[in-house]
Amino acid sequence: MSTDPRAGEAGQYVDSEILQDLLSIRSSIDNIDAALVHLLAERFKATQRVGVLKAKHRLPPADPGREKAQIARLKQLAQDAQLDPDFAEKFLNFIIEEVIRHHQAISETSGGEPDPNAPFDWADHQ
């Protein structure tokens, strides 16, 4: 029913009005995704700075108190924004896994070995 390339497969199944609704929502999703990617890039720049700071000063890395506070705060924010709080927690954990991977790379590159007396493992995401 449509040859609009933005329609994807949906163009074969619906009339023009419904398709316009769909394309309009998809366009919003694309805008949001662009914003998410840029914010994530900025977040990794920030955690990169934390990683360098900690490697330089041989700081103990993970901070359970900070992490707990972050999760509680994000879950509350999610609830206020009508986002599933459990998903917000899963999302934070997903990001943290990536940050840990980055920080391991920083630690290896800088040749900074973890302080054996440090109480936690050498990965900071905070």
Add this chain to the structure above:
Amino acid sequence: MSTDPRAGEAGQYVDSEILQDLLSIRSSIDNIDAALVHLLAERFKATQRVGVLKAKHRLPPADPGREKAQIARLKQLAQDAQLDPDFAEKFLNFIIEEVIRHHQAISETSGGEPDPNAPFDWADHQ
């Protein structure tokens, strides 16, 4: 060295100046996380609308062409923003999994069974 509650464990290990640097970066991370949560909430509102639209019009759900374009676009955006493009792809897939879960719930709630002639499974994330 610090009793600032925001310092977490780090307060025990570094002097005040370094701690201030750390707290400043953490504060930026917290701001970014709040923005991410709100954008994610908005994204799920948009995909919820897509889910309802598709359930209502018994549209085929997943759209491989659209998905491929989304991934290529996000990877390019990530590259421009100096974010690992593979991470951007992983991130999109992580979100899509959650959207699929939501859409299955919509489909079950609305009693709308997938059209057996639809070429894809009943989960739209686009």
